[in-house]
Amino acid sequence: MYNPFMQNYGHIQAIKSVLPKYREARYISLVSFTMRCRFSVDPELRKIQSDDLIVYDVELSEYIQRKMNRIQAEKLNPELTESDIQSIYETLSEAIITDSRLRAEHVDKAGGVSRDHSYHVKS
Template identity: 30%
Template sequence: MIWIVLAIMIVATIILNSPTIKGMIGEKSVTNQLNKLNKEKYIILNDVTIPSSSGKTTQLDHVVISTYGIFVIETKNYRGWIVGDEKSEYWTQVIYKRKERLYNPLRQNYGHVMALKGLLSEYSELPFIPIVCFSFRADLKVKVSSEVIYTSKLVKTIKKYNQEAISASDVKQIAATIGNANITNKDIKKQHVKSIKLDISNKRNKISNDECPKCGGSLVLRNGKFGQFKGCSNYPKCRFVYNSK
């Protein structure tokens, strides 16, 4: 009986530590926070997949539409120190002495905003407010001016934007446009995940072959303040850098 219990605990630990499950937990936590907003003032859309300008699709964790603006929310459920700045392509997750890289979520969310702008191009000068939410498991050490916050601060952050900029009728139309464009087909969503993984794999292959994944130039070894790194030979036209540490 003890062995059965231990086996169940091990399997449960593996499942709970999987990136997919951790992501779902993080998104559910944000959804619970968003449900505290006044439904008469805010329209909440969760897990939205829409076409992007590249002809592919992009998945948005949460979109909140209101007369105060369109809030585009990216959720992260990482633990440990999260270190990074506004312009870096990658941030660093530090757990004790182990370091892992993660794609800058501000850049990721910028892509989401651009996809929404393309979808809502008939509207001029819509105010978009990108927000990146980290769970309490993280210890944020980032140097940014953008909204990078803990999930517990989400509602407060949204409410601080209180200047009306969109009419109530447009809010409903915008929500309907996004809702109608939302791709719910599971096969297409699976293809979206495969596409992301393929892009990451192609990028890694190019870097390993000393090819810049951004412009196709050559990557050369350079010395920087924090050690050696690979940078694009087409600098300053291309500012791609890669640090394997």
């Protein structure tokens, strides 16, 4: 299985390239699996203070809320304004690949990248 954190890393880099104003913003990589899967990962990826999190689907809402609470308590990063959020949304919406041929090409290219054998999921 491809390492989803490596895939998310690539996606975050793509987002940063489309949003240069927010290049230094805090990005959190959150991967969720159904309970049918069993994963064996570094325990640090299960700790809420990490910005790379792996959770089961039944924990997803709780983890998101806990992470949001922690970020609010830290107050390390300036909060985004409504204008920032709208601008980010519009920019990302425009960057979505809608052409099915280009999407297939992207998936093919991504298929050859980001294997990490230290990551294990059993389903």
